[in-house]
Amino acid sequence: MPMEWRRLREKEIDHEFLWLAVSTVSIALGVVWLKAGLPAPGCVFHNFTGFACPTCGGTRCLRDFVAGHYWAAFVWNPLVFCVLVWTVLFDLYAILVLFLRLPRARISHVSSGTATGLRVVAVAMIAANWMYLIAAGR
């Protein structure tokens, strides 16, 4: 995928600032929730069918991730673990470009073939993760 590094255009959304703020506040609220020992939200799908939903184990994954138990976090829900790792990496990148006022990374064009490939990969990852969760009896 061709990437370009450029300055923000006039009135363009500052995605780095936006998602850094959203992810930081979300994780902070999640950590406060867990540290306070409040009950984790239940899964309606699991209660109704007895099978894991694609995000089952997400709260336990976050709990172990915050505690630094990365393998345990991965085992709870690999996809949520990958999202958390991606979030941390993105936040580091966002802090860097915001504080140093660097140009931003943007995808310039995605060919239709690449876009289709990415869609297939995304669906396959969600499906594989879900099958793993069901097989692991989450």
Added chain:
Amino acid sequence: MNWYYSENNQRRGPVPQDELEQMAREGKITPDTLVWSEGMANWQPYREMFPAEVMQPSAGVPSLPGTDLPPSPVAGRDGPPWEQRGSVELGQAIVGTVKGVLFEPDQLFARMKCEGGIVNPLQYALLVGGAGMFVGSIYNIIYQKVEGYPGFSGNHAIERLHLTGSGVASELMLAIFLVPILVVLFTFIMSGLLHICLMILGGAAKSFETTFRVVCYSFGSAELFQVIPMCGWFIVIVWYAISTSVGIAKAHEISTGKAVAAVLLPLMLCCGVLVACVSLLVGLLAAASGAH
């Protein structure tokens, strides 16, 4: 480089780039016209591909003497009443937007600006949706006083957060503090998830901003159903899903089926199954009552 463009939902072209730019200068192509060229995954608005061109004033067109009129909005997309607060009173703007989103979503979202900043729709979500969410939290506080209430007890939260002492006042303060934060987080996270689902389904014809604007207006209006005790939250979910689906279809100019799939996907990934279950239950009850 040759370009295709859309006109009355028909594909036109190919035309060379200089001809496309000439058509834009003549007004035959607006900033919202979708264009496509070899190598692009999706059709994109003209302004996305040629931002510098869009910013330039039309060559050869003199300004109207004695006036300082702003550029006219894109044809047909003048924004919901909330974005016309300069000419409409605040109350009318809120009521008009709520009524439009809840009861005529196809018309309202067909005239919603696809871009124009995220502040206006976020203000709407905070003011109107925040009010609904706050009323919902007051009900929740009341329910928790009822012995045997099976839901999550906020009292436990208060006790564990060491906020005991002033009872209901502490819970109200917590709600006042949390509601705006939750509204902002919800609108951004749901918009992000929805836009990713649109991209997976090949329906993200316009930018994230368009998706965000639809989510803000849908969420803000639907959240008002929280004023209905007990079942308000369920109506919120259903109405939110309906108005967002219509809004996404109109704003991104994609098929309703694709929009519905994109809206339901993030809901189904977690707790949206509840909607299906309750719908099934309601349907079965209705069928049972009809049989007698």
